[in-house]
Amino acid sequence: MSVHVSADAPTPRRPVSIHDLRASKQRGEKFVMLTAYDHSAAALLDELGVPVLLVGDSLGMVVLGYESTVPVTLDEMLHHTRAVARGAPNAVVVGDLPFGTYQDGPSQALASATRLLKEAGATAVKLEGGGPMIEVTAHLVRAGIPVMGHLGLTPQSVHQFGGFKVQGRDVEAADQLVADAVGLADAGAFAIVLECVPTELGARITEAVDVPTIGIGAGPHTDGQVLVWHDLLGLTTGRLPRFVKPYADLRSEIAGAVKAFSSEVADGEYPGPEHRY
Structure with a gap:
């Protein structure tokens, strides 16, 4: 049976893959990632051609009213990721692994990540940190799970950092972040979020790895940029981080x-x- 498409019908979009993001880096084309926490937002962003949607554990603060991302549970992440995945058939949907669901090592991480893909329909997972998380990343990738890394200010470690502070300001810390980024890329991470690092360090890491970097408070030289959907639309109250630019006043x-x-x-x-x- 043949399928005929009307000349007036929109051309079907090919779903974005993680390989498309690397190709964008190789071509020098920057791209965006936005957070999405529900079906309606995901459907609109997918219609607008946003290539990557992050179901961030930031939903704990933005949607659920927690003071940090730490209390977010895997069940909560599954609930919101399901809604986003149903609304975004064309985007890469990345689900955050929440605090306490992967830090115990590769086996725990694999069990948690598997649920995000199998039960919630995520394309990929994101985890925070370098060091021991490099082996965790490699383990997930060997199991066929795409992994996005996250370095710099990692909100799940906010208590260890003593607050939301810029990371990598001194030479030793900067060198460690570069080494962690290279380690994550070598372990198979398909992209790395860089949060709240000096502009020069953002550029240095972007040059050091062959996978896309996605900045949030990491300067203009990363391969992509990410913002929280509510920040972008001017829905957030209170003092905003320096990197936030509201593009509307909804x-x-x-x-x-x-x-x-x-x-x-x-x-x-x-x-x-x-x-x-």
């Missing part, structure tokens, strides 16, 4: 819409004749 737009709705209901204007059965 908080004000939403406030105006809610106030208008409340006012019209109070005045009896809504529902009008056109809204009645």
